[in-house]
Amino acid sequence: MAPTTHSPLENLAELSEAAKSVAFAAFNLHLLGLNARVLATKLGDKGRAFSVLSNEWVVLGTLFETSMHRLQTLTEKLLQGLSHSMVRRKRARLLRECAADFTRLGIQLDEEPPTSATQVRTARVELQSVVDEAMRGCLLGRVIARSAKIEAGWSDDSREVLTALANDFEQQLASILPSLRTLDVLQREGLT
Amino acid sequence: MKTTVELFREGDHAWVAVTRDPLKASHLIDTNEYLVTSGNQTLITDPGGIEIFPSVFSAVCRAIDPRTLIGIFASHQDPDIISSLSLWLELNPKLPLYTSWLWSSFLPHFGGEASTFVSIPDEGRDISLGAITLRAVPAHYLHSSGNFHLYDPKARLLFSGDVGAAMLPLDAPLIVKDFDAHITHAEGFHRRWMGSNEARRDWCERVSKLAIDQLCPQHGAVYQGADVGRFINWFAELEVGVLKTPEALRQAA
Numbered sequence: 001m002a003p004t005t006h007s008p009l010e011n012l013a014e015l016s017e018a019a020k021s022v023a024f025a026a027f028n029l030h031l032l033g034l035n036a037r038v039l040a041t042k043l044g045d046k047g048r049a050f051s052v053l054s055n056e057w058v059v060l061g062t063l064f065e066t067s068m069h070r071l072q073t074l075t076e077k078l079l080q081g082l083s084h085s086m087v088r089r090k091r092a093r094l095l096r097e098c099a100a101d102f103t104r105l106g107i108q109l110d111e112e113p114p115t116s117a118t119q120v121r122t123a124r125v126e127l128q129s130v131v132d133e134a135m136r137g138c139l140l141g142r143v144i145a146r147s148a149k150i151e152a153g154w155s156d157d158s159r160e161v162l163t164a165l166a167n168d169f170e171q172q173l174a175s176i177l178p179s180l181r182t183l184d185v186l187q188r189e190g191l192t
Numbered sequence: 193m194k195t196t197v198e199l200f201r202e203g204d205h206a207w208v209a210v211t212r213d214p215l216k217a218s219h220l221i222d223t224n225e226y227l228v229t230s231g232n233q234t235l236i237t238d239p240g241g242i243e244i245f246p247s248v249f250s251a252v253c254r255a256i257d258p259r260t261l262i263g264i265f266a267s268h269q270d271p272d273i274i275s276s277l278s279l280w281l282e283l284n285p286k287l288p289l290y291t292s293w294l295w296s297s298f299l300p301h302f303g304g305e306a307s308t309f310v311s312i313p314d315e316g317r318d319i320s321l322g323a324i325t326l327r328a329v330p331a332h333y334l335h336s337s338g339n340f341h342l343y344d345p346k347a348r349l350l351f352s353g354d355v356g357a358a359m360l361p362l363d364a365p366l367i368v369k370d371f372d373a374h375i376t377h378a379e380g381f382h383r384r385w386m387g388s389n390e391a392r393r394d395w396c397e398r399v400s401k402l403a404i405d406q407l408c409p410q411h412g413a414v415y416q417g418a419d420v421g422r423f424i425n426w427f428a429e430l431e432v433g434v435l436k437t438p439e440a441l442r443q444a445a
């Protein structure tokens with residue numbers, strides 16, 4: 001998963017795919033949360049505890065979706081910023097080969113403009129905070145899923161369907177974690 | 193950034209246009225890139241110039257997993273077609289570039305190793321992609337002397353490089369809606385850029401025999417349905433080629 005031997009562009013491609021898969025899972029989580037809420041309402045009094053938990057799911061799902069929107073915007077920013085600086089670096093590498101001639105002519109070669117470097121740095125810091133927030137969301141989600149499973153066990157007539165729902169929720173959360181870890185590693189090591 | 197428009201999909205076989213960047217600098221000619229996917233393999237046509245690479249790459253990442261790219265098709269050698277080559281090779285240094293044999297020693301000036309260039313002979317060749325076979329169709333002297341279009345018989349779609357190009361405003365829709373109005377933006381370009389009446393007649397004759405639902409140029413808009421035939425007929429009648437006087441050249445430009 002630590003793609004330090006890959007080119008920045010390969011890492012960017014991986015980052016973009018990880019962001020897409022997290023966004024997809026976040027959307028599914030939100031749907032599952034809404035499903036759970038409908039089910040809890042149907043159960044009425046018998047599903048009161050489940051209803052509290054399902055509300056937490058919906059809140060968590062919404063939170064995930066919001067951070068995934070931010071993640072997508074940041075990914076676009078990083079794709080733009082980093083591919084721009086790649087073009088510039090490529091040119092700079094070629095120009096460096098005749099740096100002596102430029103110096104003789106009194107022409108100073110430009111380094112990468114600070115604005116694009118700053119943009120990328122800012123986007124990386126923001127990306128890290130989105131990833132951290134999503135990781136915390138996953139931990140919280142796991143606790144909620146576990147409580148939901150226990151709660152489902154108490155239900156006489158809807159045990160199976162509630163347990164299945166809680167399992168789906170847990171699986172969806174588990175599927176997000178590897179992509180979040182990929183994003184985390186790429187952000188730290190692979191985007192320079 | 194560029195936007196993406198899906199032109200064709202049947203299961204995992206798709207054509208996506210990468211097009212229209214509202215932030216593009218006005219001194220750069222606008223281009224359309226196309227992604228052809230079959231299964232988990234994608235080919236990009238005329239991926240564009242070095243200046244627009246960031247914009248194209250971001251849009252490509254949105255439409256597909258760019259790691260599924262297994263090849264590049266360059267209709268000809270122009271900078272707006274393929275000067276970004278060395279950057280695409282950063283994504284995967286082993287990407288092959290399918291292009292006319294004529295350019296195999298010219299295009300390395302944009303980057304790549306000897307193994308990058310897969311020469312297409314003058315008569316064209318098949319290119320396998322996932323479960324489909326694409327055909328590189330000769331279009332020499334329209335406008336480049338070593339020039340190919342890419343035909344997908346299953347999608348009934350022809351990528352036609354500079355043929356069919358139109359100089360449109362940036363907010364023009366990707367699909368031609370009013371052929372007569374549209375073609376006024378294409379006429380000057382074709383008269384000036386297309387080098388040979390003989391080549392034009394030959395291309396029109398061959399291409400009119402292909403089943404084509406969509407004709408997709410590298411600049412301008414996509415011709416669909418009856419507009420494909422309308423374009424071929426229009427082009428078949430158009431006087432192109434080397435013009436005699438500077439005045440005639442100015443009028444055609």
Ligand SMILES: [Fe+2]
Binds near residue numbers: 268270335
């Ligand atoms: Fe051209």
Ligand SMILES: [Fe+2]
Binds near residue numbers: 353
């Ligand atoms: Fe062109």
